[in-house]
Amino acid sequence: MHVDHGSPLGRWEARAELPLFAASLLFLASYAVRVLAPGLAPPWRDVCLAVTLALWALFVADYLVRWRLSGRRLGFVRTHWLDTVVLVLPLLRPVRVVRVYWAVQRRRDRPRLTLHARVITYAGLTAVLLGFSGALSVYHQEHAAPGATIRTFGDALWWTCSTLTTVGYGDVAPVTWAGRLIAVGMMGCGLALLGAVTGSFSAWLIQTFAREDEERPPAG
Template identity: 65%
Template structure:
């Protein structure tokens, strides 16, 4: 039976618009980081857009808390991802699971199997995490003394090596902020890639097991 609580109704109405807002936030941040020669007026517009969207995310967080009827410490613990994305709005696009749940309620039963949904979510979340992380690290490392990350291409290369746990070591963060971001990306990348490989392995085992069950016995 569907949840018809005020909190569930609020989530169903706002999840898609807020996800689109998070993509706009990410685009505005990317423009400020990458478009170095952009006029100051456009940079100010991007900054205003980011601040306005952050306020929107904060309002959504407060509304969800009030609708939950919980004390704030308990709400912050039980809604950990909500709390993180308010503090770090660049990670807001990672809220793909609630978005999918809202779309599923509107369209009926899911068309993808559980394994396929986990693989698709984790893969997309890994790409979004990598792009956001590359932007943040590049902004922290650009122009720093002794930095080996000189272009955004270097940042993307470093991100790919970090998320896949290869770690060539040819490009490494040298600033405290860059290393802090790198630590978070290592933890997030291991979790997401582990979900992909684990779900894919489970899916293969299920396929092979199903084929073995349907195979006629040997005479």
């Protein structure tokens, strides 16, 4: 969180953050094309696969560079455990969106958003991007499974929305092991999203209470 911008690691991270975020969006797009367009002509499929693998290699290279610049060994893996998870499962990279926000912020001189707006923006963006990744992966695992109820990508998106908001109709639901494993991760995200919305609202109300108490004349 508190990055030292004078160190080589800090300078690398400040420079690499935005290109890497673009790369992770491209990764998501190339995965989406492969999953959603199975009838694509073979040469284009190969291009997609190549792009996916090349981007993954890029993520590995960035991780290694940062590991080297940090001058540490296992300690780096422990303190950067989220980066390690994200390296193994690149579809989760959008959770780093908060760092991108910081990188953008440093370049401009505009005042930062209020904590509130930041929490809501971050929770919203993360929910949208992770939801899209999750819907893709679940669709990939489920659409050809016997007895599946998630048969189109639309079903997967619908199921994702009902899961992330913890509504959970159950009219469509994953039936394979891999699909259910991804689903459990998304339920966790839904719980966190609910916590973010509720906590944020609660904090805003308490702040407004406190401000009203101050504004009120003491004699009133």
